[in-house]
Amino acid sequence: METRFALSIAPMLDLTDRHFRYFARLLSKEILLYTEMVTANAILHNKPERLLEYNKEEHPIALQLAGSSPRDLAECAKIGEDFGYDEINLNCGCPSERVQSGSFGACLMREPNLVAECVAAMQNAVKIPVSVKTRIGIDNDDSWEFFLNFVESIAETGCKYFIIHARKAWLKGLSPKENRTIPPLNYETVYRLKETHPDWNVVLNGGVKNLDEAKEILQKVDGVMIGRAAYETPWILADESCVRMDIVEKYRPYAEQQIKRGVPSHMVFKPLIGLFHGVPNAKKYRMMLNKLVPPTTLL
Ligand SMILES: Cc1cc2nc3c(=O)[nH]c(=O)nc-3n(C[C@H](O)[C@H](O)[C@H](O)COP(=O)(O)O)c2cc1C
16 A cells, blocks of 8 residues: 555644644644544534634644544544545544543444444545554453454455554553553564555554654554654654744744634643753743743643
8 A cells, every 4th residue: 555654743632733733844844743632522512613623734634533433423524524634533542531431442442343334434424544543452452363353344444544552551540641651562563464464554653752763663664653752852853954943933923823813822832842852052942932831731
């Protein structure tokens, strides 16, 4: 399968909002950006513009949906396509209690047939690609067979585009944060999936710190998705021609426009916090930004 994007930034609730995405796009023209997870219920019961609006500069951009009703997800996928998103992604990897009580996210790994129905309905509703983001297992269902059966059930619908967070999740006993660090990373399972299905588009996610690591991994799979490192140290994404203060200057008119629209300034400037990570005099720059962003909103 032809790879569309070698690199992407992970969907991260409360982090990859439209402001962060606008900022990330200033750093890299190539990378595919994902929205935060948006539940189908939220889209269907609110004004979708409030949740789905973005700046056209953010393209290419994928909308991540969460839900487990084929009909609702199909409707939301179509709404997303009409908003101009370039891809629709289904979340089958989030282990939070709140998400489990809504029967979506990682607990769907135990319901491959339902997920296949959801994905089939979403694909029928749109012309843009549909992808699935998942883990390599949940709880004690962490065998290769369990994982393979899950993804192969989905692939029968024609969807062969998977983003794999290369660790399992514990649905009880660990917080979402712990579920991103305690279960060990296992890249071999993701490589094995690509070897088993060379024609699939397999994207590896989890623990990737910079583009050098990503390049290594890209020898074995089609794509690499970076989450926390992209937020905490966004400079790793920068195209060679980028200069930090130029990025701030380019972001400024956008920030002013957003603030004029009534967005609180700390939300607009929060994405810039990581920009000076590790540079000499970083403190000076951070103090400049701290004046704009209350400390409670920092990572
Ligand atoms: C604050 C935060 C929020 C997250 N929200 C989502 C989400 O909305 N949807 C999702 O699929 N994964 C979510 N994740 C998981 C990331 O997409 C990613 O799978 C995980 O952080 C592992 O990648 P990394 O090691 O590169 O950060 C979130 C992660 C973080 C740190």
